[in-house]
Amino acid sequence: MTNVLVVDDLDVTFALHQAEVKAVSDLSFSLAAGETMAVVGESGSGKSQAFLAIMGLLARNGRAAGRAMLGEVDLIGMPGDRLDAYRGKDIAMIFQDPMTSLNPSLKVRTQLAEVLVRHQGFAPDKAGRAVIEMLERVGIPEPVKRASAYPHELSGGMRQRVMIAMALLCRPKILIADEPTTALDVTVQAQMLELFKTLTDEFGTALVLITHDLGVVAGVADRMMVMYGGRCVETGTVDELFYDPRHPYTLGLLHSTPHVAKRAQRLDPIQGLPPSLERLPSGCAFHPRCAFRFETCFAERPQLLPVDGGARGRACWYQGSLKHEEVA
Amino acid sequence: MAGLTGKDAVLSAYAEALANAPKGRSLTQDALRRLVNNKAALVSIFILVAIVLFALVGPYLLPWSFDKIDWAGIRKPPDWEKGHYFGTDQNGRDMLARTLQGTQMSLIVAAVATAVSVVIGVVYGAIAGYFGGRVDALMMRFVDIMYALPYILFVIILVVIFGRSPVLLFVGIGFLEWLTMARIVRGQTLTLKQREFIEAAKAGGAGPFTIIFRHILPNLTGPVVIYATLTIPEIIVTESFLSYLGLGVQEPQTSLGTLISFGAPVAEALPWMLYTPAFILVLMLVCLSYVGDGLRDALDPKDR
Amino acid sequence: MLGYALRRVLSAIPIVFITIAVCFFILRLAPGGPFDGERALPPDVLRNLREYYNLDKPLPLQFVDYILGVLRGDFGPSMVMRDFSVARLISIGLPFTLMLGFAAFAIGTAAGLIAGALAAFYQNKWPDYLLVFVVLIPLVIPNFLMANLAQLVFGVYLRWLPVGGYQPGAILNLVMPVLILSMPHGARVARLTRGSMIEVLGTNYVRTARSKGLGTRLILARHAIKPALIPVVSYLGPGLSYLLTGSLVVEQVFALPGIGKYFITAALNRDYGLVLGTTILYVFIILALNLLVDIVYAWLDPKVRYR
Numbered sequence: 061m062t063n064v065l066v067v068d069d070l071d072v073t074f075a076l077h078q079a080e081v082k083a084v085s086d087l088s089f090s091l092a093a094g095e096t097m098a099v100v101g102e103s104g105s106g107k108s109q110a111f112l113a114i115m116g117l118l119a120r121n122g123r124a125a126g127r128a129m130l131g132e133v134d135l136i137g138m139p140g141d142r143l144d145a146y147r148g149k150d151i152a153m154i155f156q157d158p159m160t161s162l163n164p165s166l167k168v169r170t171q172l173a174e175v176l177v178r179h180q181g182f183a184p185d186k187a188g189r190a191v192i193e194m195l196e197r198v199g200i201p202e203p204v205k206r207a208s209a210y211p212h213e214l215s216g217g218m219r220q221r222v223m224i225a226m227a228l229l230c231r232p233k234i235l236i237a238d239e240p241t242t243a244l245d246v247t248v249q250a251q252m253l254e255l256f257k258t259l260t261d262e263f264g265t266a267l268v269l270i271t272h273d274l275g276v277v278a279g280v281a282d283r284m285m286v287m288y289g290g291r292c293v294e295t296g297t298v299d300e301l302f303y304d305p306r307h308p309y310t311l312g313l314l315h316s317t318p319h320v321a322k323r324a325q326r327l328d329p330i331q332g333l334p335p336s337l338e339r340l341p342s343g344c345a346f347h348p349r350c351a352f353r354f355e356t357c358f359a360e361r362p363q364l365l366p367v368d369g370g371a372r373g374r375a376c377w378y379q380g381s382l383k384h385e386e387v388a
Numbered sequence: 389m390a391g392l393t394g395k396d397a398v399l400s401a402y403a404e405a406l407a408n409a410p411k412g413r414s415l416t417q418d419a420l421r422r423l424v425n426n427k428a429a430l431v432s433i434f435i436l437v438a439i440v441l442f443a444l445v446g447p448y449l450l451p452w453s454f455d456k457i458d459w460a461g462i463r464k465p466p467d468w469e470k471g472h473y474f475g476t477d478q479n480g481r482d483m484l485a486r487t488l489q490g491t492q493m494s495l496i497v498a499a500v501a502t503a504v505s506v507v508i509g510v511v512y513g514a515i516a517g518y519f520g521g522r523v524d525a526l527m528m529r530f531v532d533i534m535y536a537l538p539y540i541l542f543v544i545i546l547v548v549i550f551g552r553s554p555v556l557l558f559v560g561i562g563f564l565e566w567l568t569m570a571r572i573v574r575g576q577t578l579t580l581k582q583r584e585f586i587e588a589a590k591a592g593g594a595g596p597f598t599i600i601f602r603h604i605l606p607n608l609t610g611p612v613v614i615y616a617t618l619t620i621p622e623i624i625v626t627e628s629f630l631s632y633l634g635l636g637v638q639e640p641q642t643s644l645g646t647l648i649s650f651g652a653p654v655a656e657a658l659p660w661m662l663y664t665p666a667f668i669l670v671l672m673l674v675c676l677s678y679v680g681d682g683l684r685d686a687l688d689p690k691d692r
Numbered sequence: 693m694l695g696y697a698l699r700r701v702l703s704a705i706p707i708v709f710i711t712i713a714v715c716f717f718i719l720r721l722a723p724g725g726p727f728d729g730e731r732a733l734p735p736d737v738l739r740n741l742r743e744y745y746n747l748d749k750p751l752p753l754q755f756v757d758y759i760l761g762v763l764r765g766d767f768g769p770s771m772v773m774r775d776f777s778v779a780r781l782i783s784i785g786l787p788f789t790l791m792l793g794f795a796a797f798a799i800g801t802a803a804g805l806i807a808g809a810l811a812a813f814y815q816n817k818w819p820d821y822l823l824v825f826v827v828l829i830p831l832v833i834p835n836f837l838m839a840n841l842a843q844l845v846f847g848v849y850l851r852w853l854p855v856g857g858y859q860p861g862a863i864l865n866l867v868m869p870v871l872i873l874s875m876p877h878g879a880r881v882a883r884l885t886r887g888s889m890i891e892v893l894g895t896n897y898v899r900t901a902r903s904k905g906l907g908t909r910l911i912l913a914r915h916a917i918k919p920a921l922i923p924v925v926s927y928l929g930p931g932l933s934y935l936l937t938g939s940l941v942v943e944q945v946f947a948l949p950g951i952g953k954y955f956i957t958a959a960l961n962r963d964y965g966l967v968l969g970t971t972i973l974y975v976f977i978i979l980a981l982n983l984l985v986d987i988v989y990a991w992l993d994p995k996v997r998y999r
Contacts, residue, residue: 117899120815140908147905155903160896165918165994174914175904210994226904533707535930538974540937541955545967548959549718625834632836633944633956652840656848666837673832 064233064266065091065114065151070126070136072106072113072290081337083109085290087126088364091234096260096267098277098298100313101287102334107270110287111236115153116143130234149179152227156239158219162211168195168222169207175229190229198225198255217248221255228259235260236268241276253280274317278302286310289335289345292364296372306367306374308350311382344377352378419610422686429682432675439672443491452482454489455640465660475660477650486642487664493643494669497558498623502616504562509569509615510608514600516570517577528574531567539564540626547635554637561626565619572611580604614683621676628669644669697987704979711975712762716755719964720747745771745965767969770958778969781954786973788858789950792869792942793935800874800935801881805924808885809912815890827882830875835938839872839945856946869942877935884924892920922993929985933978 072084084106091097101107113124114135128135130146155161163171172194173187182190188207195203198221211219220240227235237256241249257280260267269281277284277298284301286294286309294307305311312330332349335341341348347357356377364375423429447453452472457479466475474483516527546560577600580586589599628645630636637643644665651662733741742748745768749757761768767778811823830838846868847855858865892898893916901915940952947953951970958966 115903117902119894140902144905144907147903149905153903155896155900157896161900163897163901163915163919165992166914170914174906174910178904178906178910212994223900226900533710537711538933538937538978540940541971541974544956544959545715545718545971548962548967628834629836629941634960648837648840652843655840655844662840662844666841669837670833673834674828677828677832 062093063090064093064130066127066129067110067114068127068129070110070113070124070128072109072118073123073125074119075121075123076338079338082340083122083290083337084113086364087287087290087292089285089292089295091266091268093233094261094264094266095283096257096269096281098269098271098281098284099287100271100274100277100284102272104334104337105287106290106337107287108238111153111238111268111270115147115151115236116140117153148175148232149230150232151234151236152230152232153236154220154223154227154238154240157243158216158223159243161223162219164211166210167207168209168211168214172207172222172226172229175226179230191225194225194229195222197259198222198228199251200225217244217252220244220248220252224252224255224259228263228265231263232265234266234268236270238270239272240269242271242273249276256280274302274313286313289340290337291345291375292373293346293376294372294374295364296367296370300372305382306372307376308352308378308382309346312349344375352380352382354378419683419686423682426682426685428678429686432678432682436672436675436679439491439668439675440495443488443495446488447485447492450482450485450488452485454485454642455481456485457481465658474664475658477658477661478654483660483664486647487644487668490637490642490644490647490665491668491672493554493637493641494624494627494645494672497554497561497627497637497643498620500558501562501565501623501627502619504559505565505619506569506612506616508563509566510573510605510612512566513570513573513575514577514604517574518581518596518600518604520578520581524574528571531570534564534567540629543626543630544633544635547630554641557627557630557636561623565623569612569615569619572615573608576608576611577604580607617676617683618680621673621680624669624672624676696990700983700986704983707979708972708976709759712759712972713755715968715971716758717751719968720751720754745769762972767972768965771963771965778965781966782951782969782973785949785951785954785970788948789936789939789943789952790977792866792873792948792950793932793939795866795870796873796877796938797932797935799870800876800878801928803874804878804881805885807878808882808887808924809889809920811882811886812889812893813912820886823882823886827879830879835872835876836941836945838875839868839942842868842872843945856948858946858948865946865948869946869948873935873938873942876938877931880927880931881924884927885920888923889916889920892916895919918992922989925985925989925992929982932981932985936974936978 067090068088070084070087071082074081074083087106087110089097099107099111109118109122112118113122114128116135116138118124124136126136130150133146135143135146135151162168169188169191172191173182173184176182176187176190177184180187192203192207195206200206200218200221206214206218206222211222214222220243224240240256241252244252253276256267256269259265267280269276271277281298283296284298285292286301286307288309294301294305294310301310302314305314309330316329330349335345335348343359344350344353344357344362347353350357354377360377362375362377364373366373464470464472464476466473472482472484474487476482477486512527512531516524543560543564546563547556550556550560580603586599586603589603594602624644627636627643628648631643631645632649634649637646639646647665648662648669651658651665655662739748747754758768765779767782770776770778770781807823807827811820814820833841843855846853853868854862854865856865898911898915901911906915936952939950940956942948943950943952944956951973954966955970955974957963958970
């Protein structure tokens with residue numbers, strides 16, 4: 061399969077009052093056409109910032125370095141007006157909070173149709189028809205009526221469906237969904253994930269699912285990437301990481317997720333708090349919370365290295381098996 | 389003349405923050421600390437203190453008093469040997485002494501009028517907020533209406549009807565400046581009313597006015613201080629405008645506005661008569677504006 | 693939308709009525725009046741005067757007469773400028789004040805919007821710093837002082853513009869008054885626009901618009917301007933009142949024939965008929981303009997209509 065996105069050595073830094081803070085360091089990965097990759101980590105792990113950087117949407121004080129190849133073009137460092145030819149067309153993004161991500165003063169139809177007018181050169185009436193069609197596809201009842209509504213007249217779930225419709229209008233190669241279900245009711249979450257799965261399969265869109273919830277990952281994703289302290293600490297297929305985690309942090313995440321943890325017989329939250337990016341611990345950033353740490357972990361940072369010579373990778377010094385030495 | 393410092397917005401943001409943070413006091417202390425770190429605001433406070441001290445003490449140190457006529461020095465430019473450091477007016481009175489006296493008067497008007505507006509605003513807002521329901525709706529509707537009306541017209545009407553005594557000027561201005569204070573206090577009272585210590589006081593049999601005065605008002609210190617800081621420059625401007633029109637402070641008493649109104653027509657020949665009071669007025673307003681901005685930044689750090 | 697507008701109009705009527713009533717009774721009950729001159733007038737002259745000015749009837753009746761008159765556009769006679777009715781004086785002064793006010797409003801609003809939007813767009817770069825400084829000047833120098841200083845600089849020292857006064861067609865005489873009047877208004881609009889534009893540019897929905905690849909121009913024109921205008925528009929109502937009261941100052945300093953000048957002259961002479969008439973007019977204009985602003989607001993922010 062061909063890769064639609066290849067990211068190489070991505071760094072994201074933010075200039076704060078006194079210091080520079082590195083939110084993402086040396087991130088490299090590739091995304092194959094049509095696959096679904098989950099990016100998992102606690103808040104502050106840099107997972108959202110990495111993809112905002114790829115979209116050119118960092119806050120004013122943010123700066124990205126490295127490469128993100130969308131086919132032949134590098135998105136990092138590209139000026140905004142040139143990025144606009146790809147954003148919304150080849151690579152689209154859905155945000156966490158559907159309540160604030162739609163413009164409150166514009167009708168749903170306007171906010172959707174403008175994408176088609178901009179990228180496909182549709183005339184307004186043709187765009188309007190395509191919008192209604194897409195709203196129907198994402199499961200919005202009475203799409204004609206809803207198209208003329210303002211966002212505040214729709215429920216949260218409905219708004220997220222509108223966001224999905226908006227992102228998929230141009231059938232992009234890549235869809236980045238940043239915590240798309242976090243703000244929704246549990247019952248709506250499952251429907252929404254189902255919708256993602258069917259639509260991206262149908263359009264051949266590669267999906268990046270950014271989440272802190274392993275329960276979301278289980279049914280949907282093919283591959284996953286676990287991030288901690290701005291770095292990728294483990295990557296592999298979902299099955300590999302769920303049944304045979306090789307990084308203590310991945311293991312900890314599994315144990316702290318209710319219905320995944322059943323296999324481990326008990327719920328076991330990770331001790332301590334996620335690190336502040338302004339003061340990352342020395343060596344391996346996870347060592348203060350790690351049950352398997354030893355001297356090397358304090359001093360040197362482990363590299364992301366292939367595991368068993370396959371496509372898996374992990375960044376950890378500990379060589380023993382995690383399974384039999386679970387620590388209370 | 390409101391809106392010099394956008395106090396409505398500042399205070400609403402602050403009140404919201406107070407309502408959301410259970411430890412109101414530390415929020416105020418935090419803001420004070422940030423204010424002290426703001427150099428422009430700190431320098432402004434220093435200058436203001438200097439002006440106030442000089443306006444109060446200065447007249448005793450000068451060789452001339454504000455109403456004493458120097459028959460030998462009428463319409464004279466600044467003259468250091470005679471002790472007329474800023475010249476004299478058409479009647480041979482010392483401009484520096486008059487300016488200091490005028491500054492004193494402007495400051496007194498501002499202080500008293502602010503106090504009046506605070507008292508009215510606090511009482512009104514606390515009553516509306518405490519009783520709530522229909523009383524509150526009616527009282528606040530009245531405030532909304534008052535907001536829409538051109539209050540300077542009413543000040544002028546009041547001053548005209550009841551004569552031109554400075555006392556009336558204080559009261560009249562204060563009487564019409566309390567709207568913002570009432571809004572903020574009402575909001576605060578609504579929030580405080582839900583707290584346990586009010587419940588406890590009620591259970592202990594305290595009447596509504598005891599609760600308002602003993603339990604609610606002491607918790608409003610922060611907003612009141614900020615409101616006062618932001619209101620003083622507005623009142624100084626209003627007073628100087630009224631005095632400029634001849635409706636404010638009357639001779640031989642004087643205020644900065646009165647001095648400017650006498651200085652303006654003769655500024656070509658006797659420039660010191662306009663520029664001395666104008667300079668002091670603008671200097672005070674600039675400083676107060678920096679203090680106001682400093683307060684706003686201190687209260688709403690996300691703004692930067 | 694139409695129903696909303698109608699509701700707002702209806703709710704403004706009692707306010708006008710109450711204002712008239714309050715002003716009427718305050719002025720009638722006030723001690724002293726226009727006839728308390730240096731010399732006491734002979735009793736029969738005073739009686740005739742009171743009859744002529746409709747002051748001899750019981751107060752409630754006077755009020756009813758006055759209201760009926762106002763509804764017909766008759767504000768009674770002026771008590772000091774004896775040959776003029778209040779309505780006649782207003783018809784002379786009002787067009788001038790409105791022209792002055794609207795010219796200043798248009799110039800100040802337009803300049804403030806453009807300057808504020810530019811400053812927001814160049815946040816923390818030199819155009820922003822320049823604006824923040826320039827805007828402070830008309831906000832810390834009171835309007836009447838500014839007018840006096842402008843008179844001195846441009847009228848007396850440089851002799852570029854006339855110092856004051858106005859005859860129909862003398863456009864140059866209006867340059868200074870209009871600009872002075874528009875400056876504090878423009879400064880506040882600029883401050884507000886800058887703040888709200890910065891806020892809107894940082895919202896999630898503008899980020900969404902950027903993620904759609906719409907381009908800066910379309911994002912500003914379609915997504916950012918409307919919500920950024922909401923706080924600015926809600927300021928325009930009070931802003932108009934400041935402008936009208938500001939016209940008191942400007943008309944006074946530049947000796948211009950508007951209702952502000954009449955109001956102050958009337959107040960100084962205790963011409964209660966004229967004071968009452970001009971006050972009612974001010975209140976009416978301000979309420980009408982506020983109403984207009986509210987309706988524009990409802991159009992900008994769809995949520996308002998449903999409250």
